[in-house]
Amino acid sequence: MEIKKISKKLMKRLPLYLEYIKSLPDSAVYISSAKIAAALGLGAVMVRKDLAKVSDGGRCKLGYIRTALIRDIEVFLEVTSTRRAILIGAGNLDRVITDCAGILQQGIHILAGFDMDPAPETTCGEIPIYAMNKLFSFCQAYNVSVGIITIPGEDAQRICNRLIACDVDTIWNLSNAHLTVPDHVCLRTDSPAGPLTPLLVHPKAEAAQRTA
Amino acid sequence: MEIKKISKKLMKRLPLYLEYIKSLPDSAVYISSAKIAAALGLGAVMVRKDLAKVSDGGRCKLGYIRTALIRDIEVFLEVTSTRRAILIGAGNLDRVITDCAGILQQGIHILAGFDMDPAPETTCGEIPIYAMNKLFSFCQAYNVSVGIITIPGEDAQRICNRLIACDVDTIWNLSNAHLTVPDHVCLRTDSPAGPLTPLLVHPKAEAAQRTA
DNA sequence: TAGATTGTTAATCGATTAACAATC
DNA sequence: TAGATTGTTAATCGATTAACAATC
Numbered sequence: 001m002e003i004k005k006i007s008k009k010l011m012k013r014l015p016l017y018l019e020y021i022k023s024l025p026d027s028a029v030y031i032s033s034a035k036i037a038a039a040l041g042l043g044a045v046m047v048r049k050d051l052a053k054v055s056d057g058g059r060c061k062l063g064y065i066r067t068a069l070i071r072d073i074e075v076f077l078e079v080t081s082t083r084r085a086i087l088i089g090a091g092n093l094d095r096v097i098t099d100c101a102g103i104l105q106q107g108i109h110i111l112a113g114f115d116m117d118p119a120p121e122t123t124c125g126e127i128p129i130y131a132m133n134k135l136f137s138f139c140q141a142y143n144v145s146v147g148i149i150t151i152p153g154e155d156a157q158r159i160c161n162r163l164i165a166c167d168v169d170t171i172w173n174l175s176n177a178h179l180t181v182p183d184h185v186c187l188r189t190d191s192p193a194g195p196l197t198p199l200l201v202h203p204k205a206e207a208a209q210r211t212a
Numbered sequence: 213m214e215i216k217k218i219s220k221k222l223m224k225r226l227p228l229y230l231e232y233i234k235s236l237p238d239s240a241v242y243i244s245s246a247k248i249a250a251a252l253g254l255g256a257v258m259v260r261k262d263l264a265k266v267s268d269g270g271r272c273k274l275g276y277i278r279t280a281l282i283r284d285i286e287v288f289l290e291v292t293s294t295r296r297a298i299l300i301g302a303g304n305l306d307r308v309i310t311d312c313a314g315i316l317q318q319g320i321h322i323l324a325g326f327d328m329d330p331a332p333e334t335t336c337g338e339i340p341i342y343a344m345n346k347l348f349s350f351c352q353a354y355n356v357s358v359g360i361i362t363i364p365g366e367d368a369q370r371i372c373n374r375l376i377a378c379d380v381d382t383i384w385n386l387s388n389a390h391l392t393v394p395d396h397v398c399l400r401t402d403s404p405a406g407p408l409t410p411l412l413v414h415p416k417a418e419a420a421q422r423t424a
Numbered sequence: 425t426a427g428a429t430t431g432t433t434a435a436t437c438g439a440t441t442a443a444c445a446a447t448c
Numbered sequence: 449t450a451g452a453t454t455g456t457t458a459a460t461c462g463a464t465t466a467a468c469a470a471t472c
Contacts, residue, residue, distance in 0.1 A: 257431090263430095270431075271429080272428075272430050272431095273430070275429070
């Protein structure tokens with residue numbers, strides 16, 4: 001089997017496919033690319049191309065077997081396997097857990113929070129909060145691969161470096177800091193303000209594009 | 213002056229530029245594209261191209277006058293002007309206000325929350341919560357242009373349509389529903405789970421790209 | 425002047441879409 | 449068979465980058 005190119009855009013679309021396909025009633029045995037595309041507002045060809053990368057189950061005239069496609073996407077996304085995560089900046093742990101319920105249910109398990117100077121034996125719900133000096137040993141002991149950074153400003157990069165030194169290979173940056181990471185580390189930044197601003201500006205942008 | 217093309221990507225980068233430039237000390241009178249690019253991990257040419265669209269202040273050998281550039285970007289983004297918003301699904305109002313502090317401080321002002329059947333005279337902080345049947349008259353009275361949808365599932369599209377009927381031109385969808393809107397309406401969806409999933413999958417995606 | 429920087433035009437790259445053959 | 453659908457190859461589109469002239 002040849003290697004197919006996997007883009008980050010694909011990685012964003014696959015969960016959408018999965019969610020939609022799962023939402024269909026069990027009575028839908030087959031599902032076509034055209035239907036998925038229409039439901040999600042995408043092009044049918046793109047859907048087919050995407051699905052061809054994760055599944056070989058497409059059948060002419062019928063489409064994809066729904067359950068098989070679900071399984072293929074899940075296997076590809078490794079939704080079944082769980083990655084272990086910790087969160088730095090325990091004050092935001094609550095909120096992250098609430099907001100990211102979806103992703104946490106799927107494949108990320110937050111084992112612990114870390115904070116500069118927590119009161120002894122603090123917990124957030126069932127999740128324990130530790131002092132930063134336990135970071136390294138904890139990550140090693142529990143094979144943590146995901147670090148969630150919620151503390152703002154200059155500290156963020158320093159924390160990020162420490163996490164990478166702990167063999168964390170995925171940084172999820174929920175602060176407004178700009179982080180740099182080595183190539184082998186995956187960084188995703190969801191700045192509270194940043195990417196939302198397009199929302200603010202829409203009318204002007206649209207107007208400019210119309211005139212252009 | 214010719215019309216320059218404005219892409220959504222530009223709209224995402226400008227706020228990043230703005231944030232970075234603002235973070236510089238007042239002693240930095242000039243700022244160069246190369247410096248901005250390095251700080252944000254982007255290409256210098258792209259930064260220049262972007263800035264050329266919103267400012268004409270670049271000076272050879274020196275760069276851009278920092279304060280003038282800040283002003284130009286702000287004017288372009290209309291950060292100064294405030295858009296009026298309402299939120300549907302008042303149970304999440306708290307959380308949205310906390311999470312989106314950045315954007316709310318900048319240019320979106322949430323006037324009210326709406327819910328199916330709120331207790332009389334409910335408020336969330338200082339923000340009043342109204343019943344859905346007041347939606348239309350409220351939007352008209354206050355010239356609301358942004359609708360924030362936090363309720364999940366099938367109701368979301370229905371609410372969306374109602375908002376559009378109220379002359380709302382920007383929908384910010386924080387639910388997991390897939391919404392469709394007419395061309396003149398700006399839709400931004402931040403599904404809790406969806407776009408974050410790439411995070412989960414990084415190791416495999418990277419591996420595949422390496423072999424490709 | 426020489427060097428640093430901008431801004432623009434052309435080239436490259438990647439992603440999406442169109443066209444179409446293959447299949448059931 | 450005819451029609452519906454997949455999957456692939458080629459074309460298009462848009463965004464980024466490279467090259468370079470212009471400027472101070």
